[in-house]
Amino acid sequence: MGYAPNRAARQLRRQRSDTIGYILPAHAPRFADPFFSEFVSGLGDEATLHNFDLLVTTAAPDSDSEKKTYERLAQGRKVDGLVLNRMRLMDWRVQYLSQTNLPFVSMERSLDKSNQASVEVDGWAGFKMLMAYLIAKGHKRIAFIGGPADLKIQADRFEGYEKGLAAAGIPFDPELVMEGDTFRGGGYQAAQRLLALKRIPTAITCINDLTAIGVLHAASEKGIKVGHDLAVAGFDGIEETEHTTPPLTTLSQPLYEIARNLVRMLVGSIQSLPLEERRVRFQPKLIIRESTGG
Amino acid sequence: MGYAPNRAARQLRRQRSDTIGYILPAHAPRFADPFFSEFVSGLGDEATLHNFDLLVTTAAPDSDSEKKTYERLAQGRKVDGLVLNRMRLMDWRVQYLSQTNLPFVSMERSLDKSNQASVEVDGWAGFKMLMAYLIAKGHKRIAFIGGPADLKIQADRFEGYEKGLAAAGIPFDPELVMEGDTFRGGGYQAAQRLLALKRIPTAITCINDLTAIGVLHAASEKGIKVGHDLAVAGFDGIEETEHTTPPLTTLSQPLYEIARNLVRMLVGSIQSLPLEERRVRFQPKLIIRESTGG
């Protein structure tokens, strides 16, 4: 009836902000990761459904300012809960928020002792599946370009890589493992080094799609025909992978759905409803495209 | 001294929320546009600098829910101001917010009568520059894949395209103009039609980079060598363009800086400081890469 309640007054009275927070891990000042637009739109859509707002802040991962940002949001009760991602193996945010008693959910879960509500994608199983597929196609020299060692997804996916080799009885060759930065540039550089080896790999698997896209670039520059002379695969299933040259084989995860699930869990936990599940798991889907020979 | 003021009380008292809003134009439920991660991180960084928060909501452009979303934010004074982008030629948001007296700034400005504070990128001049470059390389059949006709950037960039042709005395050929959707898929489809013409174009210019990436895909499928048999160019300068096959010629705009400028202007106008400038202009930079022959 044309009446809009004043938000601040309502919040003051009810001691709730009806807002959830997400701190975007922006590495560079000029930061662009297609992962996050899909993630944020999932968070936003689901939040709206529950009449919650979404507060987005940026902070460089593992920096002082990140710590301050989390503290700021938690202290002033600016938000009723937080969504975390890009989890580290040991993650101070889990400790901190548990102490502070601020509800939170995370995409992937750290190894901290704490029964975090989380949505996980099984990177371990995904990578084993990918390795089995590549090995069945006859590949024996399979490289892996990962990310920073303290990332949870790095640990999971790398273990899947190792186990996939072991399952086929292929010896592990440290020469074929590189550390990237989860961005195109890191993949590009790591691939340049791999493609300069005496015995270059016949397949390169990557911790994520951006890394793989950097690999495509490096291969194309060297005149190596991806899908023919070299197989390349990523992880995430971002839209960009449909239109690369050649289109990229990837382990796809339903990012938008994951984000919505996270918000649903978080809102439930804010309203202290009993969660049906504190730990939701998705299986990544292997999408085979021409970058691995189709 | 370990004391954090309560935000709601402060807001209630001061009648300000210290929050600015941005409504992400999410077309599809599953929406991913690299444009926006960079834009949002610029908004977030600059907002933080001024001790403002950033509230992000999603709404499909030009829908009922978009209208409701704007009303909801404006009514409850949930935000002190709004950032707009993806402006239409005539944009009801400009009218509405002017009436409501809610401060706002926009990236690009609509044609509504209103002295909107805005940051603009000169798409007209950019396209003229691009056309001159292509024509100097000997191209005569140059296509244009645009976006929805009501978008301000469509009008600007298309006019630059037309004027660029005219300046060189090349007749305008309606067969070479297609409407895409500003996404990869639309560019892909439009390119398929262009490449099926009796006399195919020797160059395809696109309203934005995503469209151009769709074109690269279509060309690669047809076995057409981009940079050699066909020139392709985009607009925006998203990071992805550095790693396409081949790397993409584009008109780059400093999106992150633009976002920061917008927030700076908006905060100024919220605090009713006199704005130095209500209309900031950037010139796009032509970045020549291999997709146009290097």
Added chain:
DNA sequence: TTGTAGGCGTTATCAA
């Protein structure tokens, strides 16, 4: 200078 009271717009509570 230092201290205190009132009110911002809700909603929860309690009394009628």
Added chain:
DNA sequence: TTGATAACGCCTACAA
């Protein structure tokens, strides 16, 4: 059931 009232926590204005 309905209606009045107090309290949420901060800021400002005014009084001492």
